[in-house]
Amino acid sequence: MTIYEFELHFTAPPGEQVIDALYEAGWGDALVAFDPDTGGEGWGTFSREAPSALQAVVSAIREGRMAGVELLGVTEDYVTLTEIANRTDRTLSAVDHWATGRRGPGDFPAPRVPRPRVSLYSWAEVTMWLVQHGLAAMSPEGVEVARVCEVADATLRARRLQNRLPEADREALNLAVA
Template sequence: MTVYAFELHFSAPPGERIIDAMYEAGWDDALVSFDPVAGGEGWATFNREAPSAVQAVVSAIRQGRKAGVELLGVAEDLVAISQIAERTNRTVAAVDHWVTGRRGPGGFPEPRVPRPRVSLYSWAEVSIWLEEHNLAEVSPADVEIAQLCEVADATLRARRLQRRLSAEHRKALTQAVA
């Protein structure tokens, strides 16, 4: 089996028991960053062994719900040029050439967080681009989890936002986008 690394963003009520509930539900493979006294939002960083990325993420989401936490999202793996270089065994200069279009096929993904010094890119988008253009070997598990986290995050956020709509509007929207 493959080990998949990902993060879940969650909200939980205050109380020491919530940490025990997370562990008992199956989050024994997660590093949880959360203040149980204050409650509120936290992060769970997983290194989960599973047959697929879908099974890894889905099982963590189900276990979180069983523990009584509200899942807010799956962390997008944002990376800087230096991290892309490290993950692909390329130099920072080579990655910079891809980003600027001086080398490679062009069309490098736009940064999710543009900054003057260190922009951040979606590893999901970058790994797909690298794979499509055969520019670097990216672990199939990295590509799989990156793509899944992006979709899982959007799905969790959309589900949470739909609760703001009336039942009638939610039904109409669901039918329209199905």
């Protein structure tokens, strides 16, 4: 089996019992950061052994729910051009040329968080682009966990937002997008 690394964000009420409940539910392979005195947001950084990235992430989500925490999202790894260069053993100049379209096949993923000085890109989108164009050696596991985390994060966020709607509106929305 392969070890997959990812991060889950959650919120919980104050109390040491939250950390104990997470451990007992199966988060023994996670480093949990949470202030039991104040409660609120926390996260678990996982190194989870599983047959697939999907099974690793899904099992951690289920265990978090069993422990009674509200899951906010899965880290969809946002990276700068410098981080992309470091992760791919390329120069910042080469990655910048890909991003601006001056070199390479074009269609580099657009930044998820555009900023004047340092934009943030989806590592999942970047890894798929790199693999598609044969521009960097990426482990299949790395590509898989990036893709799964992107989808799991969007799903958790959509569910949380959807729960803010009245039930009739949720049902109408579910029918419309099904």
